[in-house]
Amino acid sequence: MLLALDVENMFDYVIVGGGSxxxxxxxxxxxxxxxxxCLLExxxxxxxxxxxxxxxxxWMMRSKVLNWNFYTEDEAEMGGRRMFWPRGRTLGGSSSSNAMCYLRGHPADYDQWAALGNPGWSFADVLPxxxxxxxxxxxxxxxxxxxxxxxxADLRSPSSLTRVFVEAxxxxxxxxxxxxxxxxxxxxxxxxxxxKNGRRCSTARGYLAPVRSRANLTVITQAHxxxxxxEQQRAVGVEFLRRGRLQQVGARQEVILSAGAINSPHLLMLSGIGDARKLHDAGVxxxxxxxGVGQNLQDHLDVILVQACTQPVSYGITWRSVLRGGLDLVRYLAAGRGMFTTNGAEGCAVARSTxxxxxxxxxxxxxxxKLRDHARDLLFLCGDGYSLHVCNLRPKSRGEICLASADPQAAPLIRANYLTHPEDIEHLLRGFKLARRIFAARAFDAYRGREISPGREVKSDEDIRRFIRQQAETIYHPVGTCKMGSDALAVVDASLRVHGLSGLRVVDASIMPLLVGGNTNAPAIMIAEKxxxxxxxxRRD
Ligand SMILES: Cc1cc2nc3c(=O)[nH]c(=O)nc-3n(C[C@H](O)[C@H](O)[C@H](O)COP(=O)(O)OP(=O)(O)OC[C@H]3O[C@@H](n4cnc5c(N)ncnc54)[C@H](O)[C@@H]3O)c2cc1C
Incomplete structure (x- = not known):
C-alpha cells in the first residue's frame, strides 16, 4: 500500500539501484x-x-562499505566451500568495483537470446x-x-609481461x-x-555525474x-530504508529494478513476487x-594458474615496487599513467577448447x-609472478537465489551449483591445460620461474579436476535470475516488463536468458540503453 505521499515524493520513474x-x-x-x-542507491x-x-x-575487494560481500551457500561440487561473491555497493554499482575489461561476448550469444523467443535482441538489434x-x-x-x-580505451601503461603473454x-x-x-x-x-585518462569510467562517472544537476533527476544514496x-497488479512505488527510517516514493509511470542479478530477484521476492509456496515458507x-524469480542463475567459474617470474617486471609486492610506488603515484596523479592505472587483468584470450x-x-x-582469493591474500601478492585465469564461457550448471528470511536486510541465499553439470569441469580441464601450454611457450623463457599454483605435482586429469574443485572461484558474472522470455520460468518479457504485473520492469544483468561468452558490464549497459x-x-500521458 502506498501511503499518501507529498508531491515531492512522487516521480514518473523510480529506479532501484544506481549500478551499471x-x-x-x-x-x-x-x-x-x-x-x-528518482534513483535509489x-x-x-x-x-x-x-x-x-x-x-x-x-581495496574494493576488501571494503566493508562499498561491497555487498556476498557468499554462496556450501557448494557441493566445490569441496563444500562457501564462495565469495563481491558486488559493488555505491553509485556505479559493480562498474565502480569491476576490473574494467571491455568485452561484449559473441554475436551468436545475442542471436540465441532472440531465438529463445525474445524479438529485438539479436546481435544486429543490440549493436546500435x-x-x-x-x-x-x-x-x-x-x-x-x-x-x-x-x-x-587502450591501457595507458600495460605491463611488459602482457606483451609476452600475447606473444605466447x-x-x-x-x-x-x-x-x-x-x-x-x-x-x-x-x-x-x-x-578515461587512466581513471575508471564507471557508469556513475560516464552517465550520472554529467547530468546530476538536472532539476528533474533526484538521486538518493544510502537508500536500501x-x-x-x-496496488492490485500494478507497481506504484518503492519502500526504502534510509538512516534507520522507512520511507516511500511513488511512481506515476513505472518502477524499474536495476539492483543486479542477486538483489533484483531478492527484492521481487521480498515484495511477494515469486514462487508462492517458497515465499510463504519464508514468511512473505x-x-x-x-x-522463475531467482532461478536460472548462471556464472563464470574461473581457475587460476600462477607462475613465479624471474625478472623484476611484475606487479607483485616487492621492495622495488614499494620504492617505485611513490614515483608511480605521482605519475598517476599528474598524468594518469603508470602502475596504478592497471586493471589487474591486462591480457585476454578467447578460444575453443576443441x-x-x-x-x-x-x-x-x-x-x-600473483593472484589468489580475489587478491585478498596480501601475502600471496608478495614477490614477482604472473597469473592466468581460465573460465568456461558457457556453463550448463544452473543455480538459484532464494529468500533466507523476510528481513530485507538479510542477504539472500545464493546457490551457484557450480559444476553440477558434468560437462562444465571438462571445459575447465581443457582450458587449464591450454593455460599451461601458453605459460610454457618460448616467449616466457626469459621470465618463467617455478609453477606456484597448483604446482607441477598436479599432473593427471584427475589431479587437475581436484584442483579446480578446491580452488576455482567466481569471475563475477552472475546473470539470468529474472530471465527474459515467455516460458514457464521467464520473469520478464522481451520489453523487460514483469510478467503479469504492470508498471514494473527489471533492467540489469539478471534479465539475460543465457550468459554471454564474455564479460558482463558492457552487456548490462547495452540492456539499459535499449x-x-x-x-x-x-510512456502514458
Ligand atoms: C569484482 C568484479 C569484477 C568484475 N570485472 C568485470 C570486468 O572486468 N568487465 C566486465 O565487463 N564485467 C565485470 N564484472 C561484472 C560487471 O561489473 C557486472 O556484470 C555489471 O556491473 C552488472 O550490472 P548491473 O547493473 O546488473 O548490477 P550492478 O552494477 O551490481 O548494480 C546494482 C546496484 O544496485 C544497488 N542495489 C542493490 N540492492 C539494492 C537495494 N535493495 N536498494 C537500493 N539499491 C540496491 C547496488 O548497490 C548496485 O549499485 C565484474 C564484477 C565484479 C563484482
Whole structure:
C-alpha cells in the first residue's frame, strides 16, 4: 500500500539501484525534461579516490562499505566451500568495483537470446546500443561508436609481461586479436578497458555525474529498497530504508529494478513476487506467483594458474615496487599513467577448447601479478609472478537465489551449483591445460620461474579436476535470475516488463536468458540503453 505521499515524493520513474544499468537509465530517462526520475542507491556516493584509481580494485575487494560481500551457500561440487561473491555497493554499482575489461561476448550469444523467443535482441538489434553507449578512443567503425558516455580505451601503461603473454598465445596457435569487439571475438590480445585518462569510467562517472544537476533527476544514496509497493497488479512505488527510517516514493509511470542479478530477484521476492509456496515458507505474503524469480542463475567459474617470474617486471609486492610506488603515484596523479592505472587483468584470450566447439568456450584473463582469493591474500601478492585465469564461457550448471528470511536486510541465499553439470569441469580441464601450454611457450623463457599454483605435482586429469574443485572461484558474472522470455520460468518479457504485473520492469544483468561468452558490464549497459528507448516509447500521458 502506498501511503499518501507529498508531491515531492512522487516521480514518473523510480529506479532501484544506481549500478551499471541504473545510472544509464537515470541519464537517458531524465534527458526528457518533462519527466521526473528518482534513483535509489543502497550504497554511499562514489567519492572515495580508490574507486577511481584502477588499481584500487584491490581495496574494493576488501571494503566493508562499498561491497555487498556476498557468499554462496556450501557448494557441493566445490569441496563444500562457501564462495565469495563481491558486488559493488555505491553509485556505479559493480562498474565502480569491476576490473574494467571491455568485452561484449559473441554475436551468436545475442542471436540465441532472440531465438529463445525474445524479438529485438539479436546481435544486429543490440549493436546500435553498444555503439550508442560508447566512446571508443580508437575512433568509430562498423562495430564501435564515438561520443557516448562510456569511455573505452587502450591501457595507458600495460605491463611488459602482457606483451609476452600475447606473444605466447600466438606461439601456441591463437590468432592475434587487437579488437575483441570487432569482427571476431576470438584470439589473444590486450584488453580494452572502461577508463578515461587512466581513471575508471564507471557508469556513475560516464552517465550520472554529467547530468546530476538536472532539476528533474533526484538521486538518493544510502537508500536500501525493501520492497516494491503494489496496488492490485500494478507497481506504484518503492519502500526504502534510509538512516534507520522507512520511507516511500511513488511512481506515476513505472518502477524499474536495476539492483543486479542477486538483489533484483531478492527484492521481487521480498515484495511477494515469486514462487508462492517458497515465499510463504519464508514468511512473505505472496502477491504474484512467478516461479522463475531467482532461478536460472548462471556464472563464470574461473581457475587460476600462477607462475613465479624471474625478472623484476611484475606487479607483485616487492621492495622495488614499494620504492617505485611513490614515483608511480605521482605519475598517476599528474598524468594518469603508470602502475596504478592497471586493471589487474591486462591480457585476454578467447578460444575453443576443441575444434568441435561451435563457439569459443574459454576465456583467459592474464594478470601480471600473483593472484589468489580475489587478491585478498596480501601475502600471496608478495614477490614477482604472473597469473592466468581460465573460465568456461558457457556453463550448463544452473543455480538459484532464494529468500533466507523476510528481513530485507538479510542477504539472500545464493546457490551457484557450480559444476553440477558434468560437462562444465571438462571445459575447465581443457582450458587449464591450454593455460599451461601458453605459460610454457618460448616467449616466457626469459621470465618463467617455478609453477606456484597448483604446482607441477598436479599432473593427471584427475589431479587437475581436484584442483579446480578446491580452488576455482567466481569471475563475477552472475546473470539470468529474472530471465527474459515467455516460458514457464521467464520473469520478464522481451520489453523487460514483469510478467503479469504492470508498471514494473527489471533492467540489469539478471534479465539475460543465457550468459554471454564474455564479460558482463558492457552487456548490462547495452540492456539499459535499449530499455530506456522501450520505456520512453511506452510512456502514458
Ligand atoms: C569484482 C568484479 C569484477 C568484475 N570485472 C568485470 C570486468 O572486468 N568487465 C566486465 O565487463 N564485467 C565485470 N564484472 C561484472 C560487471 O561489473 C557486472 O556484470 C555489471 O556491473 C552488472 O550490472 P548491473 O547493473 O546488473 O548490477 P550492478 O552494477 O551490481 O548494480 C546494482 C546496484 O544496485 C544497488 N542495489 C542493490 N540492492 C539494492 C537495494 N535493495 N536498494 C537500493 N539499491 C540496491 C547496488 O548497490 C548496485 O549499485 C565484474 C564484477 C565484479 C563484482
Amino acid at each position: 544499468a541504473g545510472c544509464v537509465l537515470a541519464n537517458r530517462l531524465s534527458a526528457d525534461s518533462r519527466v521526473t526520475v 543502497a550504497g554511499p556516493p562514489d567519492r572515495h579516490p580508490l574507486i577511481h584509481m584502477p588499481m584500487g580494485i584491490l 546500443y553498444f555503439k550508442r553507449a560508447q566512446h571508443q578512443e580508437r575512433g568509430a567503425s562498423a562495430y564501435h561508436g564515438t561520443g557516448g558516455p562510456l569511455n573505452v 598465445g600466438v606461439e601456441v596457435g591463437l590468432p592475434h586479436n587487437d579488437d575483441f569487439n570487432g569482427a571476431s571475438p576470438e584470439g589473444v590480445g590486450p584488453f580494452q578497458v572502461t577508463q 529498497a525493501t520492497r516494491v509497493l503494489l 505474503v505472496p502477491r504474484h506467483h512467478l516461479p 575444434p568441435e566447439e561451435e563457439l569459443p568456450d574459454l576465456q583467459f584473463h592474464f594478470s601480471p601479478g 530499455a530506456s528507448d522501450m520505456i520512453m516509447a511506452a
